[in-house]
Amino acid sequence: MTKARLATVWLDGCSGCHMSLLDMDEKILEVAKVADVVYSPLVDTKDFPENVDVALVEGAVSSEDDLEKIQRIRKNSRFLVALGDCAVTGNVAAMRNLFGVRAVLDRSYRLTSVPAGSPPDQIVPRLLSRVRPLHEVVAVDLTVPGCPPSAGVIHHVVTELLAGRTPDVTDLTRFGA
Amino acid sequence: MSPKVRIKTLKIDGRDIGAREDETILQVARENGIQIPTLCHLDGLEPIGACRLCMVEVRGSSRLLPACVTRVEEGMEVTTKSPRLIRHRRMILELLFAERNHVCSVCVVNGKCELQSLAVALGMTQVRTPYRFPRFELDASHPRFVNDHNRCVLCARCVRVCDEIEGAHTWDIMGRGVNGRVITDLNEPWGESNSCTGCGKCVHVCPTGALSEKGTLREDAGKQRDFLPYLTLMREVRR
């Protein structure tokens, strides 16, 4: 039996969703029996591979790099899950939309750093003018809100998807859960 | 006791139901355990039919009707759930979430918010309509309470409770459309309001984290919304 190809991605989020994923503890071994994790902050692959069956994406789209990534992820994945409030709503990551990029960069690089510096213009990806939830940028197949969604919910989502069913999470999790 | 009140019979979701003629569809539905989502409505306050979540279908009427302000009528056939109603309610809820900055994860009433519960009740796990991200200030000038416009849904419960129950009319709504916002007195900081009695009723009736008590953590930021019917009942008895 060929195993399903599973990917997990960390865009602009706090990694809490990945922590929650790891909180599955020993259940993760079950998942490993039916799926290969082909890409993840937890494994050592540089580029998002092709032919991914299920991609779990944590975090909002905040930088040019995020944007490129999510578009590639969409192209290469059959089923894309927006995992957690940042991916689903923008959440805390999107709170900077109220102030604008300029003000945010000034605050972190000029006003609060000693000695005052200036926002980087190389290496660090440029921020988009506006943080967006995934579905505003690409088509999303399932949204799983929660900050973070519990390990149980993530386990349910993954196992259902790997079994070829689309899970219904409406009664299991919610915004801010 | 009020003199003659007639009884009407009607059907809600196919069930035969009897009701007093001065009751609304919403009241009767709830008495009979039929759930209709509401937000601006709160038992004990004058209904205003503003949020439009409680819209129902009535046979013979091409228009949808808000259950919270529509009186029962003899022979009415009400449908509270239909694909169209469900679609519309979801969309209204999405519009509400998209209108301001409802970041549930960092809200004082996370877990005790009516807006959040509505999302669960209506199975809404995604806001497809673009978020607007307006910029609003916070008014923390009052010694005990905070007003965070970012989380306000303009249901006008605070306005009504302050006017109808407390009698202070400290709250009102200023501006039109998406630029509307609740204000205290003539748009003065809450802490400087002369009319505010500090009773806190507005905080308790607020469905979201827009009005909250300072220093309360999530666990005890719960709001008691059921005091109103008692209060109004007591007053009526006294009268």
Place this chain on the structure above:
Amino acid sequence: MPIERVLAMASAQVEAESKFEHHIHVCVASGCLSSGSDRVLQALRDEVKGRGLENKVLVKGVGCLGLCAAAPLIAVFPEGTYYQAVKPEDAPEIIDSLGKAPIERLHCPTDRPFFQKQNKIVLENSGYIDPLRIEEYVARGGYQALIEVLTEMSPNAVIEQITLSGLRGRGGGGYPTGLKWTTVAKSPGTLKYIICNADEGDPGAFMDRSVLESDPHRVLEGMAIAAYAVGATRGYVYCRAEYPVAIDRLDKAIKQAKKTGLLGPNVLSTPFSFDVEVRLGAGAFVCGEETALIASIEGKQGRPRHRPPYPAESGLFGYPTLINNVETFANIAPIIRNGGAWFAEIGTRGSHGTKVFALAGKVQYTGLIEVPMGTTLHEIVYEMGGGIPDNRPCKAIQTGGPSGGCIPARFIDLPVDYESLREKGSMMGSGGMIVMDDTSDMVDVARFFMEFCVGESCGKCVPCRVGTAQMNDLLTKIIDGKATKHDIVHLEELCELLRDTSLCGLGQSAPNPVVSTLTHFRQEYLDRLVETDEEAAS
């Protein structure tokens, strides 16, 4: 006896006017005023005085002469010659020409369909009387209907005539006026109110303003007859403060009518009493909605409320209230004078009488026209309007303002009446009519009206408050070439939501301009879409 006094006033005025050999009417309605017609009026008066012709030539300010595009307009009688774009310097030449051939340079031919095809009932006095003088209104048969009603008719008989006439509300909804009056008349209570809705908030509409500026007594007479018919004793005219000229003339008209015994306690020494006051609105579109308007008069915020109860049952301060539009009231006196059957003869089967339109946009002749219901768009655009400048093709005609829609040119033979317009996804509205040629961008038009609704939504109900803002953003996204077909789906969902769930007519009809352009000009939307989210994000 006040009645005799009124009749004497009328004949004295007729006689006084007949003494003059020449009458020069200078339009002093807002359109011409803004082009300096007050200075033209003064120049003509000075010229007449300078030549010592005060007893031969009568120069007076009158209400709207109609062809506002050619302002300032004047009319010279008995010849009935119109002059356009008149300047104060032209005064001597005009006086020279009296009784002679018209001045070619200024001549504005009136044998055009613009003038010929009109049928003036509401505007019958517009351009003939000095709106500031009750004598002139009375001399042209004004207040005769009120006298007749008070002396010879029972309230029921009045309502019967209105019902028979088939008159429908001119404020947009087209509700049968007779039926509305009956409801208010039947509502129990001794205190009832009459409200004249002069809020006129549609962008580009100025019919009601023109009626009030040109013939304010006609509206007061209509209100008084209504009050008698339904048993009301107090009336309000709710007029937007942006209409200072109309307000001033109304105020003066009310004073004159009171002085003459036509308003106030015991009108014309009968038991009927009726008092009218003007209330100013701050110019919010939503305050034209009847329940919001009532709240505004009560001193509350101008926000609509759920109906029922309808104002007819529980309106101003909780009392039964009759609320009608300016033009509706302006039709009342002629209906009483000539009988309901006469009025019912004019127009089409479901829409009787005439309608005043503010004709604007891409036509040769713009201005105010009054045509019988059922006149076709073709007659209005190509005959009366003189067609599209530069012979460009007509693309669409917008009626009903932000609540209406765009009717594509292929329906140019559509008769203008309540039903036909609605069938084509538009509505009569209050009477704005904008003609568009092939250079008009329909998505832009839709956004223009949506933007208006965003600013005017009162914000009470969620679908309208947030929905209009979201639709406006979506339209902008489409115009900016950043939208995909999903955005069109979303736009259509919002259209349906607003129509089905908004609290008042503003939100319910706000999608109309979008729906009608999506129906008739869909390709213009589709042409601007991009294929993928990626393109949209770039």
